[in-house]
Amino acid sequence: IETLSLAGVICVLGDSLTVLRSPPYVTFQDGQWPISGEKVPDLVALTMGFSIREDLDWPGLAAGSLFQRPRANALIVVRGLDSLDFPKNISSYPLENPVPFTLDSVANTVHTLFAGSTPVVLQLAPSEERLYMMGMANTVFEDLPVTLQQIRGRLSQDGSVLTSLPLISLSRNNEADLLFLSEVQVLYDISALLQKHKHLAKDPAPDLYSLELAGLEEIVRRYGTDSPQFADATRILTSTLQKFADDVANVYANNAVVEVVTVKTFEAPLTRKSRSILQISNQGSLYNLAYKYDYDYAVVFNIVLWLMIVLALAVIVISYNLWNMDPGYDSIIYRMTNQKIRLD
Numbered sequence: 001i002e003t004l005s006l007a008g009v010i011c012v013l014g015d016s017l018t019v020l021r022s023p024p025y026v027t028f029q030d031g032q033w034p035i036s037g038e039k040v041p042d043l044v045a046l047t048m049g050f051s052i053r054e055d056l057d058w059p060g061l062a063a064g065s066l067f068q069r070p071r072a073n074a075l076i077v078v079r080g081l082d083s084l085d086f087p088k089n090i091s092s093y094p095l096e097n098p099v100p101f102t103l104d105s106v107a108n109t110v111h112t113l114f115a116g117s118t119p120v121v122l123q124l125a126p127s128e129e130r131l132y133m134m135g136m137a138n139t140v141f142e143d144l145p146v147t148l149q150q151i152r153g154r155l156s157q158d159g160s161v162l163t164s165l166p167l168i169s170l171s172r173n174n175e176a177d178l179l180f181l182s183e184v185q186v187l188y189d190i191s192a193l194l195q196k197h198k199h200l201a202k203d204p205a206p207d208l209y210s211l212e213l214a215g216l217e218e219i220v221r222r223y224g225t226d227s228p229q230f231a232d233a234t235r236i237l238t239s240t241l242q243k244f245a246d247d248v249a250n251v252y253a254n255n256a257v258v259e260v261v262t263v264k265t266f267e268a269p270l271t272r273k274s275r276s277i278l279q280i281s282n283q284g285s286l287y288n289l290a291y292k293y294d295y296d297y298a299v300v301f302n303i304v305l306w307l308m309i310v311l312a313l314a315v316i317v318i319s320y321n322l323w324n325m326d327p328g329y330d331s332i333i334y335r336m337t338n339q340k341i342r343l344d
Helices: 037-047 104-113 148-155 175-196 198-202 215-223 228-251 277-287 297-323 332-343
Strands: 005-012 016-021 072-079 091-096 121-125 130-134 207-213 256-263
Touching: 016 228, 016 256, 037 072, 037 104, 037 256, 072 215, 072 228, 104 121, 104 207, 148 175, 175 198, 175 207, 175 215, 175 228, 198 228, 215 228, 228 256
Parallel strands: 005 256, 072 207, 072 256, 121 207
Antiparallel strands: 005 016, 005 072, 016 091, 121 130
């Protein structure tokens, strides 16, 4: 099972949320309703047919089908710019309060609801070398370059974006340019792996992908927004994201949602522990570690605790009464026996 958030494409561009792809049964209303950045994980969960703890009071997403849910969902966060030049015929919404967020809650829901399967969850931030994979992702994306050293090695191979894309003003000898191109290469490699493993789309469990790209932010810091390097990088990233959305939609037969979040800057920093592919693979195969807590942990704990207390008190009371019972008076067995003896 793969937790691949590719079933529909939603792009949050700077202070906006843009939906690139979505299946017919996931309907986004036309309008300019703002959505808070902290509510984006809840929106992803609702598009995948999951329930959330608090109702999402946002009219942009219409009620969906009870019998159909997307097979995948892909969320891409792009840092460093206000907007991307996507087609005008797609749904786009303003983004308020752009705080950092993760899809951990959605991944936990997939893991809980589809525990009997092997869900694929891929959460990746190449610029910070952060990676989290679960289920079949350990096998399918085992060779995906993640660290900057691995990605730079991939860029030197045949078929990399250095040879297939028109770089124009971008240079392969500049660190900021290489960081941006490495993230573009990751998108191309994920698309290629999905095309190679199309059987993942036939799994009954949904797939979830979460990618964070900061290469454009480095381009802005290095050259500025008025530079030709920024213009070329923006053009390359826009076309790459559209191709990525098309590839995901094709693999999942238009049963995927793809989201892209573009924010110029986050209002607060977010830190997460990083783990390598090898480390995740070993943990999953040798130790089979489970999540520390579940949403119903407190409820289950109280049920078990008080049930044990009630049963313990019941055993004490029953044992006390049996110990102090008068067989000749309290027991019907002895009482009937005494009466029979008298009759004889």
